[in-house]
Amino acid sequence: xxxxxxxxxxxxxxxxxxxxxxxxxxxxxxxxxxxxxxxxxxxxxxxxxxxxxxxxxxxxxxxxxxxxxxxxxxxxxxxxxxxxxxxxxxxxxxxxxxxxxxxxxxxxxxxxxxxxxxxxxxxxxxxxxxxxxxxxxxxxxxxxxxxxxxxxxxxxxxxxxxxxxxxxxxxxxxxxxxxxxxxxxxxxxxxxxxxxxxxxxxxxxxxxxxxxxxxxxxxxxxxxxxxxxxxxxxxxxxxxxxxxxxxxxxxxxxxxxxxxxxxxxxxxxxxxxxxxxxxxxxxxxxxxxxxxxxxxxxxxxxxxxxxxxxxxxxxxxxxxxxxxxxxxxxxxxxxxxxxxxxxxxxxxxxxxxxxxxxxxxxxxxxxxxxxxxxxxxxxxxxxxxxxxxxxxxxxx
Ligand code: MLT
Numbered sequence: 001x002x003x004x005x006x007x008x009x010x011x012x013x014x015x016x017x018x019x020x021x022x023x024x025x026x027x028x029x030x031x032x033x034x035x036x037x038x039x040x041x042x043x044x045x046x047x048x049x050x051x052x053x054x055x056x057x058x059x060x061x062x063x064x065x066x067x068x069x070x071x072x073x074x075x076x077x078x079x080x081x082x083x084x085x086x087x088x089x090x091x092x093x094x095x096x097x098x099x100x101x102x103x104x105x106x107x108x109x110x111x112x113x114x115x116x117x118x119x120x121x122x123x124x125x126x127x128x129x130x131x132x133x134x135x136x137x138x139x140x141x142x143x144x145x146x147x148x149x150x151x152x153x154x155x156x157x158x159x160x161x162x163x164x165x166x167x168x169x170x171x172x173x174x175x176x177x178x179x180x181x182x183x184x185x186x187x188x189x190x191x192x193x194x195x196x197x198x199x200x201x202x203x204x205x206x207x208x209x210x211x212x213x214x215x216x217x218x219x220x221x222x223x224x225x226x227x228x229x230x231x232x233x234x235x236x237x238x239x240x241x242x243x244x245x246x247x248x249x250x251x252x253x254x255x256x257x258x259x260x261x262x263x264x265x266x267x268x269x270x271x272x273x274x275x276x277x278x279x280x281x282x283x284x285x286x287x288x289x290x291x292x293x294x295x296x297x298x299x300x301x302x303x304x305x306x307x308x309x310x311x312x313x314x315x316x317x318x319x320x321x322x323x324x325x326x327x328x329x330x331x332x333x334x335x336x337x338x339x340x341x342x343x344x345x346x347x348x349x350x351x352x353x354x355x356x357x358x359x360x361x362x363x364x365x366x367x368x369x370x371x372x373x374x375x376x377x378x379x380x381x382x383x384x385x386x387x388x389x390x391x392x393x394x395x396x
Contacts, residue, residue: 007142016132016362017041020346027350037385040356042176042330042374044241045381046304049297051288052240059284070280075272077103077249081283084290085249094221096251102267103278103286104248107206107235111170112137113274114202114231114250117266118168125166127158128364129177129333131204134170135364143168149366156180156324156333160193169194171220172204174211177363177372178333179325181216187223194229198258201230206248209239209302211328227253231263238330238376240289240298247278247286305330308375308382315386320396332373333360337393345371353388 014022020040028034048056062068076082082101089096104110111133123144126134138145146166150158156178171190173182182190194201203220211218220230235248242248252264271277288294309326316323316334323334336345342359349355360370375382 005140005142007140010139011136015136016358019362020356020358023346023350024356034354036350037353037355037377037381037388039373039375039377039382039385040358042238042376043243044238044301044305044376045378046241046301048241048245048285049289049294049301051291051294051297052285055288056281056285059281062284063281073277073280073283075275075277076268077101077277078280078283081249081287084287085251088290089219089221089251092218094219096221097254100251100253100264102250102252102271103283104233104235104250105246105278106237106242106248107204107233108133110233110248110250111202111204112140113270114233114267115141115143115168116270116274117263118143118200122167123165125164125169125199126364127170129156129360129367129370130170130364131172131176132362147364149364151366152322152324157182157186159186160190162193162196164193167197167199169199169201170204171201172206173217174207174325174329174331176204176207176329177325177331177358177360177367179327179329179331181211181213181328184215184217184223187217187220188225191220191223191225191229195225199229200256200258200263201226203230203232205232205234206238207329208234209298210306210330212306213328216328221251221253227255229256231256236286236289239302240286240294241301242286245282245285247282304379305375308377308379311379311382311386312373312375312389315389318390318395319393321393326375330375332375334371334373336360336369336371339369342368342371349389349392353385353392355385355388 082098085101086096086098120142123146124138125146127148148158150156157180208218220226220232232251236242252267254264256263312332313326321334321337323332326332342361346359358372360367
């Protein structure tokens with residue numbers, strides 16, 4: 001009989017956001033007509049920018065005419081999309097060639113798929129609290145996981161040390177779930193560590209657009225030595241509202257190699273085998289994000305989410321609980337009041353004020369006792385949730 005992948009048995013019985021959805025659905029079924037305020041999963045609430053919509057429509061029309069119709073595109077990305085992304089990096093002072101950009105259908109897909117490049121015997125370092133897909137994708141791949149817990153004392157930003165025995169490192173900045181952002185100095189330490197060890201950094205930059213402090217790095221390629229130690233995985237999901245549209249990109253420098261093999265060539269081989277790329281229509285829509293008009297319009301949406309963060313921060317200040325994030329990230333990471341456990345706090349908010357957040361324990365054991373709010377909801381829901389939170393928890 002065929003032997004199935006034994007590592008599925010090592011996964012938790014359900015993925016974090018599925019568990020939250022199941023609890024929420026059960027509550028709604030038992031309380032019909034309830035208005036739930038959803039600040040759990042980081043799903044955007046604002047529509048795509050008008051420049052993107054126009055470009056999507058034009059691309060659909062292109063597919064209706066023989067002269068403009070597109071069949072298969074290059075698997076690693078349409079030249080116009082790769083150029084648009086690379087131009088965007090170059091505009092931020094990061095030297096990159098167009099073909100170092102690979103199109104993807106989103107960061108979460110890519111963070112798992114990219115593991116194909118590494119031997120199953122290589123160990124993955126996961127700084128916790130962490131986005132649970134890093135752990136689950138590594139478990140499915142049968143990879144050894146090295147956990148590096150972090151806490152308030154380091155601002156949830158751990159430092160490398162030569163005693164860490166890992167080959168692959170997931171770094172997420174701004175961090176999901178804590179909202180913490182690596183400083184240039186600390187990121188430099190990780191890059192130096194990776195170059196010394198011959199490790200590879202998988203840099204998840206899905207939230208880079210939320211960084212407002214100019215001295216903080218938005219790309220790992222702002223750091224010396226990153227071109228020989230890092231892959232950057234990015235997405236238009238949070239940047240431009242593509243959670244339901246699906247588009248992202250990955251940057252692999254041409255000189256990144258280990259053991260004489262270039263990762264760029266390996267990923268090209270992988271993509272040309274395993275995918276036929278992303279549709280022309282989506283890549284056309286995505287390219288519009290990087291135009292001047294697109295950038296102005298996505299910034300307008302980001303400003304709405306940032307205002308939501310301020311609303312929630314004000315509420316948490318009033319109730320006097322410890323929190324971090326919100327300033328350079330679309331997540332707030334708060335300490336559960338009265339030493340409560342994070343799933344109990346989840347239940348309390350759901351049952352008493354119909355607010356849905358994400359329990360910190362879902363991001364790793366060291367997240368226990370903390371709770372995450374997403375700021376991607378509508379301003380009306382966020383304001384109402386903030387009012388209910390203050391009423392429930394009382395002024396501090
Ligand atoms: C989250 O809420 O952590 C993210 O939205 C999940 C995701 O991007 O897949």
